[in-house]
Amino acid sequence: MLDQPPLTNLQTRDVESLIHPYTPLHKLKSTGTLIMQRGEGVHVFDTQGRGYIEGMSGLWCAGLGFGDEEMIEAATEQLRTLPYYHIFSAKSIEPAIELAEKLKEIAPVPISKVFFTSSGSEANDTQVKLAWYMNNARGRPNKKKIISRIKAYHGVTVMSASLTGLPGNHNGWDLPVDRVLHTDCPHFYRFGAEGESEAEFTARMAKSLRELIEREGPDTIAAMIAEPVMGAGGVIVPPKGYFEAIQAVLDEHDIILISDEVITGFGRTGNWWGSQTLNMKPKTISTAKQLTSAYAPLGAVMVPEDIYQSYVDHSAQLGTFGHGFTYGGHPLGCALGVKAIEIYQKRDIIGHVRKLMPLFESRMKRLAEHPLVGEARYCGFVGGAELVADKKTRRPFDPKQGVGPQTAKLIENNGAVLRAIGDTIAICPPMIIREDELNELFDRFEKGLNEAEAWVS
Numbered sequence: 001m002l003d004q005p006p007l008t009n010l011q012t013r014d015v016e017s018l019i020h021p022y023t024p025l026h027k028l029k030s031t032g033t034l035i036m037q038r039g040e041g042v043h044v045f046d047t048q049g050r051g052y053i054e055g056m057s058g059l060w061c062a063g064l065g066f067g068d069e070e071m072i073e074a075a076t077e078q079l080r081t082l083p084y085y086h087i088f089s090a091k092s093i094e095p096a097i098e099l100a101e102k103l104k105e106i107a108p109v110p111i112s113k114v115f116f117t118s119s120g121s122e123a124n125d126t127q128v129k130l131a132w133y134m135n136n137a138r139g140r141p142n143k144k145k146i147i148s149r150i151k152a153y154h155g156v157t158v159m160s161a162s163l164t165g166l167p168g169n170h171n172g173w174d175l176p177v178d179r180v181l182h183t184d185c186p187h188f189y190r191f192g193a194e195g196e197s198e199a200e201f202t203a204r205m206a207k208s209l210r211e212l213i214e215r216e217g218p219d220t221i222a223a224m225i226a227e228p229v230m231g232a233g234g235v236i237v238p239p240k241g242y243f244e245a246i247q248a249v250l251d252e253h254d255i256i257l258i259s260d261e262v263i264t265g266f267g268r269t270g271n272w273w274g275s276q277t278l279n280m281k282p283k284t285i286s287t288a289k290q291l292t293s294a295y296a297p298l299g300a301v302m303v304p305e306d307i308y309q310s311y312v313d314h315s316a317q318l319g320t321f322g323h324g325f326t327y328g329g330h331p332l333g334c335a336l337g338v339k340a341i342e343i344y345q346k347r348d349i350i351g352h353v354r355k356l357m358p359l360f361e362s363r364m365k366r367l368a369e370h371p372l373v374g375e376a377r378y379c380g381f382v383g384g385a386e387l388v389a390d391k392k393t394r395r396p397f398d399p400k401q402g403v404g405p406q407t408a409k410l411i412e413n414n415g416a417v418l419r420a421i422g423d424t425i426a427i428c429p430p431m432i433i434r435e436d437e438l439n440e441l442f443d444r445f446e447k448g449l450n451e452a453e454a455w456v457s
């Protein structure tokens with residue numbers, strides 16, 4: 001363990017009053033929390049006045065960084081005009097209409113309608129309910145199971161946590177629920193067999209999916225959900241041709257593909273959507289996070305006309321479309337969504353990401369040379385460096401050693417916030433980051449890694 005100074009008064013109040021998500025609660029009283037006070041550009045500052053480059057865009061979401069004046073103005077104007085209204089019972093608000101229109105315009109596949117939620121978890125929960133509703137409408141009441149993948153992350157509500165394929169979201173939580181199936185994780189470095197090529201690995205992934213579908217019965221399976229690049233499972237980029245191979249199997253069995261673009265939307269991978277980068281052709285899409293650049297909570301589900309028509313038909317039979325969240329389509333979120341997309345377009349944020357992608361790539365490749373790093377993987381402006389005990393054999397550290405979290409702490413002490421996912425250190429900087437700031441972020445990453453190397457040896 002690294003040395004820990006005594007808790008400040010604010011840290012004590014914090015641990016006495018808050019339940020912290022994704023935190024080892026048993027350690028909090030001794031470690032305390034890092035309390036942030038303000039943000040500016042790509043930097044955040046803690047209550048002690050120390051500055052950090054926010055190398056994770058918060059939780060993969062603050063693509064425009066902190067303190068964007070145009071966003072603040074758009075929020076203020078919306079709060080003055082109409083701080084709250086809803087879109088239930090045939091009411092509506094202009095910002096929601098405008099944002100839905102914009103999303104249809106930029107969608108990677110034909111999209112006809114948008115359903116708003118407050119979060120990514122709610123969007124994925126909604127996706128499952130909508131797949132069930134659609135198949136009830138279509139007279140296929142048994143076609144209800146949803147396929148997800150081991151190491152997927154789709155959220156934390158009962159259903160989205162069930163879709164998530166990580167032990168920490170299942171163990172102790174009585175999850176996953178029925179009707180959820182998990183197929184293989186397409187991580188070649190970890191799950192590729194000895195002597196197997198990437199192409200053979202991909203073919204094996206598709207074969208395994210086919211076997212799962214045939215075992216369960218295709219007429220019991222409604223959909224498969226997948227992140228173009230797995231984020232919270234450890235930044236896992238599938239091999240070339242993976243989605244083409246997977247989709248062929250799904251199409252054969254009339255199973256729709258849902259793309260979870262909660263992290264990968266709005267330029268993160270160098271295109272508007274991760275589906276475009278990874279050559280996915282989803283039927284429906286979930287998004288959140290960079291939808292508002294995290295200036296307000298908002299999520300969305302996007303569906304094509306034929307699927308929407310099934311909701312119309314079913315609600316005609318049942319009397320109403322019985323689903324909706326109080327804050328789904330909140331005016332503040334929608335106004336900020338409209339403004340964020342306008343900024344992405346007029347400031348050519350995606351062009352900026354593409355311009356800096358070669359630098360990001362070269363710095364990730366340099367990390368791959370580090371003695372502690374087994375694999376450095378990346379796609380566009382998101383990456384992960386997996387730390388290993390033995391680079392040659394790929395032997396992982398004993399998880400009890402906590403090498404990942406300790407390394408993230410050392411990096412933090414060097415003035416950069418990154419995130420440990422087990423022993424993978426994730427990096428996902430605000431898309432507005434400048435070249436010099438990106439270099440500085442990687443320099444601090446490397447400094448922390450060097451210190452970690454000295455610490456583990």
Ligand code: PLP
Binds near residue numbers: 118227288
């Ligand atoms: N889907 C993906 C791919 C995510 O990364 C996340 C959150 O990190 C979610 C869904 C859940 O979103 P939220 O935390 O807004 O509920």
